[in-house]
Amino acid sequence: MGVITVDKADHLYWLGRYSERVYTTLKLYCDGYDSMLDADEDFYKKLCVMLDIPNIYTSRDDFLQRYGYDRQDYNSIISNLTRAYDNAIVMRDEIGTETLGYIQMAVYSMDAASVSSAPMIQLQKVVDHLLAFWGCVDDQIDGYCIRGIMKFGKRVERLDLYLRFHMDPNEVRRTYRRMLPRARESQLPINQTAMDALKRYIEAPEMDYEGALSALLEILNV
Amino acid sequence: MHDICKEADAINEQLARYGVKFGIYKNGEFREQLFPFDAIPRIIDAEEFEYLEKGLKQRVTALNCFLQDIYTDKKIVKDGVIPPEFVYASSGYLPQCEGVRAPKGVASHISGIDLVQAKDGTWYILEDNLRVPSGASYPLIARGLCRRASPETFRERKIVDNRDYAQLLRRTMDHVNAGGDNVILTPGRYNAAFFEHSYLAELTGSVLVTGSDLFVEDDILYYNGMGGEKRRVGAVYRRISDEYLDPMNFLPESVIGVPHIFDVFKKGNVAIINAPGNGVADDKGIYYFVPKMVQYYLGEECITHNAPTYLPYYPEDMKYVLDKFDEIVIKDVAEAGGYGVVFGNKLTKAEKENLIALIKAEPRRFIAQDVIDFIDIDIMENGERVPRKADLRAFVLTGEDVTVWKSGLTRFSRNPDSFIVNSSQGGGFKDTWVLSR
Incomplete structure (x- = not known):
């Protein structure tokens, strides 16, 4: 293959x-x-x-x-x-x-x-x-990378929707954390600056939904 | 014995689940349609298959000899066996292939030979498909589902397992692979046979690619991985026709081909399956000469039978065509897929006059055949068995040796008054059982 x-x-x-x-x-x-x-x-x-x-x-x-x-x-x-x-x-x-x-x-x-x-x-x-x-x-x-890409897409979408819905911050953070290993497994080129910004907005005590959403949209823009 | 027909709905439901479809364009719109499956199989006993196997191997071997010869030495033309105009006027003849020898002497790796059986039991070859014959995937996937739906049937009957097609295909690709990955080149999702392309890629472990995935660099064919790494391609099972294969060598407006792939092929750095230029051998006019090819290249009597065929190009055949016009079928050699087939007795007076004028003006463009009263095969319709016309596409794979797949695609007409079995014209399909004894 x-x-x-x-x-x-x-x-x-x-x-x-x-x-x-x-x-x-x-x-x-x-x-x-x-x-x-x-x-x-x-x-x-x-x-x-x-x-x-x-x-x-x-x-x-x-x-x-x-x-x-x-x-x-x-x-x-x-x-x-x-x-x-x-x-x-x-x-x-x-x-x-x-x-x-x-x-x-x-x-x-x-x-x-x-x-x-x-x-x-x-x-x-x-x-x-x-x-x-x-x-x-x-x-x-079997392909680790194939699964990784699909699951990364799945997690990005869920995070995107939860941010748009202004879902409970803990639920959003949980979704964000579940996305991280998938980003690595996918082996896709990631925009690290956007990833860092996403982390900042999501982990902030007062979640910045709009900022997080903008950063999320950029994570594959390299 | 368990009646597999009782499970027909369940099998068709499973075929729908797995997306066993073909695409058609109607009124400028693309639609995917399920390919209706009829559970009553065509059954070929061991002895009959042995005869077919022998004949088909011989026929395809001769056709491969012809393809090698016609683009190099042209002995068969020089020796007067085939008139040159039948070769060079054929739309399938590609001058670009002149001087090119297919790797390991194989130009037609996968040959789809269409047959019908007459009421006296004689099998007739209707046409040879040596370009991109499709259809093997349908009985292949159906067999697995039939075995699941009606295990008793397969326990009680000695039916040769046909699920080795992907291995045979893989072996055929590996045999000519010039070093690198095997890929299946598809025109894309909206091609009529896309299901087959993707399914065979899955089963053979080949990479399914479109033209835009491939590129040529220093006479080597590659595709790019997502990390930017180049992967060399050793064999391309292409499912796009010759004219669209390479815009630099064939139709310049093709956007689904790969620039310079033909140059890589000519240098022997990639195998193209089937080789470009094969259309000259499955031309309806050349069909007439296949028994002569067998005699010429192999020194043997042709085992398979052509349908009695007449070439209006020859004056005596023209006379026959005009005398027997109402009893024969006329085929336009430029058409395919069941189109351009006209039964003389179905024409109005004016249509008949027009067609005769056309045949006289362009005799090379037409062939005529006696109508074979081929056997009907039962299908289930609204819970009843009804007879319908059906043909058989046999698949012959040529690699290190020549193998006839012990199955085939049986297509049937759903219209009781029609001889046309093509899926594009509403036909369905059946599994083909070859009995082991």
Whole structure:
């Protein structure tokens, strides 16, 4: 077996990021769905702010349909899942058919949820497939570096989302610390100045969410 | 015996899970489609396969001799066996390959030979595919799933295991590798056969690359690792056609090829699988001459049968074509994938007149064949067995020796009135069982 090309490293990194984006936003979407049943019908507006996406939706129901399943909506969960799939499908030779199968099944389940009379039940399958996907990554991929790149992408995405959500500082710090070993394992060239700044903003007694987010966006800019 | 057909839905579900698809462009839009699998296999018994194996080895050996000869000594033309216009007017003939000898005398490493079986049991060769024949991955992955879905079937029948294809392919690549990694060169995700490219890369341990990953430096082919390290490439199983392979030597507008890869090949510093220029040997016009090639190069009678074929280029064949127009099938040699195939009796009067005028104006462009009434094979449709036309693509791998893969891709038409089995035209596929006794 040869070495990882630059393009492949990029696909692996973004496969990690998009699959995590789907996983985390799906949980948020399901929680929001529950809130909008009877507590706060306009909760989706807050979700748009949290997710840092434009509120193009006309109502709760419009949000639930389009943000979940509309492939024309660039920010929708299905659009992000499609991007995960697009990055996975070109990586079959590295991640294996078995691993790739879980992303494929997540897409099928997402499509099934879009026409289901009980979409929240169907969406659990998407979550299950994504968790199985990461289990398969650990179990079946021998390449230390390949796993490292994907997991680095996953951890960067989670940190990015948690910073945008202004999540509890301890949770953000925990996520940040889990990202660090993955950065080393990935063997990707890291912008050390940005990494140092990220550490400063995150470990400060008063967390600087915006500063940390800006630094995070720069860590692969070398 | 356990009925494997009962598990067809489960097998198709698994094929969907693993993304066993092919891509098509319709109305300018790319779509991925599942390749429908029918669980009733084509069964070839041991004796029949032995005959096919012998014939296919002989045929591919002769075709490899032809490819070596036609770009170097051209003895077969000089000796008047094949008229020169059939060689040099062929769109598959590449003048750039003149004087180039393929490494170890192998130009067609992976040959896909399409056959049909007539109702009297005779197997006929429909065409030789020596450029980038695809399709082996489908029965390969299906077999594993069938064995899982219906283990009793494989316990009770003596079916030769076909899951060695990746090893055979790897061995074929290693045989001609000029030193370095094996890579599979794909045009990319939006190619019709991308599933196959990526799946075979996974199974053979080859690196899947696109043209932009590869570069030439000092007559050596490399790809770059993410840390900037250069890795030498020794063999390229390319899944892009000749004209797009190298913009410096072939189509200059190609953006999916690798500049100067052909120069590296000419110097013997990389193997290209299959070699450039093979299109001249699988041209529909050259097909007519394959039995003569066998006789000429090997001094043997051709074991395989061509479908009875007529070249309007020869006056006596032109007469036959015009006399029997309503009973024959006419093929445009420039077309592929089931396109350009016309049944004389299906044309209107005006269409018939137009086509005859075209044949008279450009006789080299067409071949005509008697319609072979080939056997139907049952498929399951809405829970019932119904007969459909089917062909067989056999795969012949040439490395240190010539090996016929003990399986093959059986494609069938889902349309009861159609002889066209191509996946791009809505066909499905079956596994092909070769019995060990």
